[in-house]
Amino acid sequence: MTNAKVLISGASVAGPALAHLLHRDGCQVTVVERAPAVRGGGYSVDFRGAAFEVLDELGILDEVRECDTKMGGTTLIDESGAVSGELPAEAFAGELEVPKQDLTRILHRITADDIEYMFDDSIVELAEHGAGVTVKFERGATREFDLVFGADGVYSQVRRLAFGPHEEALHHLGLSGAGFTTANYLGLDHSGMLQFAGNAAIFLFSSGVPDQLTVSLSFATDSPALDRCGRAEQEAAVRAAFAGRGWEAPRLLDAMAEADDFSFASTCQVHLDHWSQGRIALLGDAGYCAAPTAGMGTSQALLGARSLARRLAAANGDHCAAFAAYEAELRPYVAENQEKGRQAVAMFGGRAE
Numbered sequence: 145m146t147n148a149k150v151l152i153s154g155a156s157v158a159g160p161a162l163a164h165l166l167h168r169d170g171c172q173v174t175v176v177e178r179a180p181a182v183r184g185g186g187y188s189v190d191f192r193g194a195a196f197e198v199l200d201e202l203g204i205l206d207e208v209r210e211c212d213t214k215m216g217g218t219t220l221i222d223e224s225g226a227v228s229g230e231l232p233a234e235a236f237a238g239e240l241e242v243p244k245q246d247l248t249r250i251l252h253r254i255t256a257d258d259i260e261y262m263f264d265d266s267i268v269e270l271a272e273h274g275a276g277v278t279v280k281f282e283r284g285a286t287r288e289f290d291l292v293f294g295a296d297g298v299y300s301q302v303r304r305l306a307f308g309p310h311e312e313a314l315h316h317l318g319l320s321g322a323g324f325t326t327a328n329y330l331g332l333d334h335s336g337m338l339q340f341a342g343n344a345a346i347f348l349f350s351s352g353v354p355d356q357l358t359v360s361l362s363f364a365t366d367s368p369a370l371d372r373c374g375r376a377e378q379e380a381a382v383r384a385a386f387a388g389r390g391w392e393a394p395r396l397l398d399a400m401a402e403a404d405d406f407s408f409a410s411t412c413q414v415h416l417d418h419w420s421q422g423r424i425a426l427l428g429d430a431g432y433c434a435a436p437t438a439g440m441g442t443s444q445a446l447l448g449a450r451s452l453a454r455r456l457a458a459a460n461g462d463h464c465a466a467f468a469a470y471e472a473e474l475r476p477y478v479a480e481n482q483e484k485g486r487q488a489v490a491m492f493g494g495r496a497e
């Protein structure tokens with residue numbers, strides 16, 4: 145792998161983690177990121193199991209631990225608005241939870257001196273030939289690379305160009321939802337509240353920013369079509385799903401209309417028969433998103449990066465053997481996480497199949 149010229153699309157979690165490990169192993173790494181700078185995400189992500197080994201291998205475990213949101217448990221609320229139970233902190237915060245923007249900032253910092261970052265750009269064409277891949281960019285000049293990796297998320301451009309349209313890979317789990325923040329009028333302190341009723345769920349929590357309440361209003365849907373609609377239609381669908389709902393719903397629907405950070409997304413998984421195609425391979429959400437409800441996406445992204453780097457280092461330049469070994473190693477872990485994702489989605493009103 146020494147001196148291999150590698151392009152990674154996506155500068156969030158999987159991309160910079162792989163960039164760091166491949167640079168350590170002697171590769172010349174370029175990362176292209178569509179956003180003008182490293183993105184945060186506005187939400188927190190958590191780590192479980194072997195992901196801690198990868199944080200350690202990247203040399204950032206202590207620094208990441210310092211960003212702990214210290215999120216506590218979540219109170220379950222029944223349909224009448226009464227307390228009906230308590231979920232432990234691990235249910236949503238794993239073994240350690242940090243704001244995503246802190247993680248991406250740290251990963252960018254440890255790579256910035258050694259890796260070439262191309263922000264505000266995107267791959268528009270990938271043409272593989274015997275000796276490499278010719279890559280055309282939206283803004284930058286066309287360049288040659290030995291290997292190309294897609295770490296560019298659920299709607300991966302690399303996957304679309306090299307593996308086929310999004311519809312073939314995305315598996316909608318029958319759940320959509322709006323997210324936004326509002327004033328912490330319930331006074332939640334590193335804790336959450338969750339109410340399921342019918343096919344719609346209200347999840348509220350406050351952790352990092354004390355006077356801010358993060359709100360998720362999710363509900364059962366037949367397709368991800370609403371994702372492509374404008375805010376007015378999305379808000380109307382949320383209102384319809386929560387019409388007549390008691391407890392905090394009326395106040396939260398009013399807050400939604402005022403929110404300046406409204407977002408809307410369907411819950412999807414990525415299912416592919418193969419994670420590589422010649423000299424091009426996928427990792428993280430781009431290749432095998434387990435759905436945010438699984439709480440495993442960040443751990444998967446880190447373990448995917450480590451597996452790819454290790455297999456490439458061991459394969460002595462045989463990228464096909466490395467990609468096959470990567471897939472054989474990670475598939476059982478991903479299958480387990482995707483099953484967890486489906487089960488959690490079913491709890492929120494989506495489909496478990």
Ligand SMILES: Cc1cc2nc3c(=O)[nH]c(=O)nc-3n(C[C@H](O)[C@H](O)[C@H](O)COP(=O)(O)OP(=O)(O)OC[C@H]3O[C@@H](n4cnc5c(N)ncnc54)[C@H](O)[C@@H]3O)c2cc1C
Binds near residue numbers: 153439
């Ligand atoms: C609301 C929400 C809550 C979540 N909660 C959790 C949680 O609690 N725990 C957890 O583990 N996970 C959680 N996740 C999932 C987690 O964020 C992802 O699984 C994880 O970030 C995957 O990392 P990634 O690097 O593979 O992809 P992403 O973090 O999705 O990053 C993809 C990157 O690629 C870039 N990109 C996109 N298109 C292009 C392009 N054409 N060219 C160049 N760059 C491009 C994007 O800008 C982005 O920087 C949550 C996700 C959401 C949406």
